[in-house]
């Protein structure tokens with residue numbers, strides 16, 4: 001089937017500012033938003049900057065906002081939009097702009113570096129680590145993370161609050177804490193304490209927006225954040241969990 005010409009608005013600019021630019025682009029059957037960006041680069045906008053790598057939803061590079069929703073460009077089919085609809089493509093809002101659709105996501109790498117690494121008991125040598133299959137399976141979900149940072153981008157705690165970034169690690173690192181908390185050989189750090197004291201777990205008021213945008217369908221809020229909040233609540237006062245327990249547990 002022959003392609004149709006569709007209307008797009010793409011944010012163009014750099015750290016000093018920018019604007020939406022109108023484009024008309026041919027879209028063929030089965031194409032995704034990243035195909036449209038590649039066609040633009042091959043035709044009228046050869047200097048359009050966009051990060052991508054796998055085009056298979058696995059590298060986590062092509063994160064962008066499509067009609068205001070945080071999405072992977074390579075996994076968003078053009079068939080999900082009405083033929084007459086203008087599709088607006090903008091960079092992730094939470095991170096500083098480098099150019100066009102490319103943002104500086106180093107906030108996330110800093111938070112990753114701050115998280116204490118997995119540390120098994122000292123008496124165990126490599127090759128002596130043993131764990132039950134059930135423990136392997138418990139945290140398997142969290143290891144599906146492709147580090148697209150869509151959850152980090154969408155979380156309202158940092159989305160429009162630059163000032164919270166220093167004390168808030170974000171949902172991607174809450175699942176890392178939960179993963180290590182479930183690891184029977186992670187011996188050195190109390191991950192629940194750490195999440196509360198250093199990762200800013202208390203800022204999260206379980207809005208679940210992170211879970212909604214996760215392309216790997218990781219149940220970030222239900223399976224990582226809430227269990228960690230529930231387990232720290234005995235030791236530290238957390239108004240959200242306290243309120244939740246009043247409303248839901250009578």
Ligand code: SF4
Nearest residue numbers: 145146148149151214
């Ligand atoms: Fe992306 Fe999901 Fe990982 Fe967040 S948890 S970085 S949304 S894959």
Ligand code: F3S
Nearest residue numbers: 155204206207208210
């Ligand atoms: Fe943010 Fe997810 Fe909590 S969006 S507020 S980390 S539930």
Ligand code: FES
Nearest residue numbers: 054055060062074
């Ligand atoms: Fe790899 Fe989209 S290009 S996830």
